[in-house]
Amino acid sequence: MNTSTNVRHKKIGILKTPLIYARKYAVIIAIQKILEGIVPTLQILATAKFLDTAIAIVDKNKNFNDIFIPLGLVMLLLVYSLMSQKLVKFIEVKLEMELREKLRVSITEKRAKLKYSHVENNCTWDLISRVSKDPEIRFKDAYNEFLSMVAMFIRIIGLLFVIFIHAWWAAIIILLISFPLFKVALKNGTDSYEADREISKYRRRFEYLGKVLTGRESAEERTLFGYSKGINEKWKEQYEIARKIEYKTVLKNVTRTRIRGIITAIISIIIIIILLKPVQMESLSIGLFISIANGVFELIQLMSWQFTYYIEELAKNKEYVVDFNEFYSLDETEGAIDKPSKENIDFDCLEFKDVSFKYPKTNNYILKNLSFVIKKGGHYSFVGVNGAGKTTITKLITGLYDNFEGQIFINGKDIREYKQSELKSFCSVVYQDFAKYFISFRDNIALGDINNIENNNMKDKVKSSMRIMGLYDVAEKLRNGIETQLGKIKENGVDLSGGQWQRIGMARAINNNAPIRILDEPTASLDPISESNIYEHFEEISKGGTTIFISHRLGSTKLASEIFVIGNGTIIEKGSHEELMKLRGIYSDMYESQRSWYL
Numbered sequence: 001m002n003t004s005t006n007v008r009h010k011k012i013g014i015l016k017t018p019l020i021y022a023r024k025y026a027v028i029i030a031i032q033k034i035l036e037g038i039v040p041t042l043q044i045l046a047t048a049k050f051l052d053t054a055i056a057i058v059d060k061n062k063n064f065n066d067i068f069i070p071l072g073l074v075m076l077l078l079v080y081s082l083m084s085q086k087l088v089k090f091i092e093v094k095l096e097m098e099l100r101e102k103l104r105v106s107i108t109e110k111r112a113k114l115k116y117s118h119v120e121n122n123c124t125w126d127l128i129s130r131v132s133k134d135p136e137i138r139f140k141d142a143y144n145e146f147l148s149m150v151a152m153f154i155r156i157i158g159l160l161f162v163i164f165i166h167a168w169w170a171a172i173i174i175l176l177i178s179f180p181l182f183k184v185a186l187k188n189g190t191d192s193y194e195a196d197r198e199i200s201k202y203r204r205r206f207e208y209l210g211k212v213l214t215g216r217e218s219a220e221e222r223t224l225f226g227y228s229k230g231i232n233e234k235w236k237e238q239y240e241i242a243r244k245i246e247y248k249t250v251l252k253n254v255t256r257t258r259i260r261g262i263i264t265a266i267i268s269i270i271i272i273i274i275l276l277k278p279v280q281m282e283s284l285s286i287g288l289f290i291s292i293a294n295g296v297f298e299l300i301q302l303m304s305w306q307f308t309y310y311i312e313e314l315a316k317n318k319e320y321v322v323d324f325n326e327f328y329s330l331d332e333t334e335g336a337i338d339k340p341s342k343e344n345i346d347f348d349c350l351e352f353k354d355v356s357f358k359y360p361k362t363n364n365y366i367l368k369n370l371s372f373v374i375k376k377g378g379h380y381s382f383v384g385v386n387g388a389g390k391t392t393i394t395k396l397i398t399g400l401y402d403n404f405e406g407q408i409f410i411n412g413k414d415i416r417e418y419k420q421s422e423l424k425s426f427c428s429v430v431y432q433d434f435a436k437y438f439i440s441f442r443d444n445i446a447l448g449d450i451n452n453i454e455n456n457n458m459k460d461k462v463k464s465s466m467r468i469m470g471l472y473d474v475a476e477k478l479r480n481g482i483e484t485q486l487g488k489i490k491e492n493g494v495d496l497s498g499g500q501w502q503r504i505g506m507a508r509a510i511n512n513n514a515p516i517r518i519l520d521e522p523t524a525s526l527d528p529i530s531e532s533n534i535y536e537h538f539e540e541i542s543k544g545g546t547t548i549f550i551s552h553r554l555g556s557t558k559l560a561s562e563i564f565v566i567g568n569g570t571i572i573e574k575g576s577h578e579e580l581m582k583l584r585g586i587y588s589d590m591y592e593s594q595r596s597w598y599l
């Protein structure tokens, strides 16, 4: 069915994603991180044992041989710490690669399935862009940071435990100062992501303006109109807003972090001074004092900088995961990625019955109680002023939007009851903003019939479409003929003129066997000879099927068996060219005003 589906997406979290998509590497990293949390406490104990034994040997209370076991332990733990870090870096790269492969495919698939309205809606488009940016790095970092935090937590508990046994009050003081620090870090993380979100709006604008200022597409106009200075000002304006938001957030975070650092440094010095007392009273050995002092400094360092850094990052990544889950729960069009049905679809008639439509989240009706019938084998023309709603009608016919009021029937059956694969096989379309694919000349045309793209007769089909569109001459002049790579992204790629690209777009549509052919401004970029060539070959283009032609060039309407003049969202005049000319209404005014320039 061509209806949208509200996707019941199982929410995934920071931990689940790597475990689902790259389980092996995720488990190895988790084990390593847990060990990373345990080893430092063992190191403190082993170092203390080593120092106390060394002092005892100097004091002649122990044998020299007694040093080997604690020394061996210290060495072993040191070697482990060094080796494991190298190993985990390697595993992290593997995890990232596997996440990239799986997540990118999954995100691309989801994007392809999305309801078309999400593509045309700014808010959801922002969300889609945010989520699609480096998802593997986001999840890898989030996973690592979460586990590093767990490791650090284990490490903190271990250190606190050792300190608690020998100076419980020091452990309590450290704990008390840590809670507000974590809260501040959490706030920092959320603020940063929110700022990122706000910045991304402006970034999109200044990046676009940057493209206008430097891109190839606008190079000629840039030189001719000399607008670089003005656009540069606008670029600066948007960039400045983004920079100020970023600066304010960073400044706030740095100030909070600095104050936090100074307070914790003072507290750690006080703790060390206080710990001297039990050493003096010999209730704390010198080895343990040195190890604990080291531990306290390290702990304060961890808690005031690293641990809080991880909390901040985690808060940021949590926001990303919220976006990620929101993206996956956006509604989809069922069967959106299905290929057109392979069966030969018979088309009999298409009917719009009192159709009204407004774009989602807007208030104005673009189409109002629109009714018309398109019959098999007929040639129809939609004309009307800019913005009258002609392209919108094609969006409804092709099923891109299904939130209209009234009814649309194809062969007497409600359009919403068709599967996407069936709907796709009804129409082939040359869009007003047709796509230019930077692939070979031949593949650009072959794409029009995806079901037979690998067939042996595709080359002949491509050639036949090229002949109709007068593309033989164009291909002959290219170095590798129809195998030439188009577009400038490849080293040997060739760019074509606007009209040549448009003819390729038409050839792609002709290569498709759908019974209805929709041509939205197909001659806008064509020279007069190519344009009249199209009118002459119209029967071949339509292949005996039904055509819907949208054009402001009213010469094309003479081919139509019926013309629909669209105004105020509905049909204001209809009939053949001769009938409408006799009517002396809007159509005849439009036609006469265009013709007057040719006389």
Ligand SMILES: Nc1ncnc2c1ncn2[C@@H]1O[C@H](COP(=O)(O)OP(=O)(O)OP(=O)(O)O)[C@@H](O)[C@H]1O
Residues within 6 Å of the ligand: 120, 359, 362, 366, 384, 385, 386, 387, 388, 389, 390, 391, 392, 393, 432
């Ligand atoms: N995605 C969208 N969201 C909101 N409004 C839209 C959207 N797309 C088009 N519109 C509005 O719908 C109206 C009809 O647009 P449409 O593209 O159908 O006109 P048209 O008759 O094909 O115009 P033209 O002759 O200029 O190609 C316009 O006012 C346009 O601003």
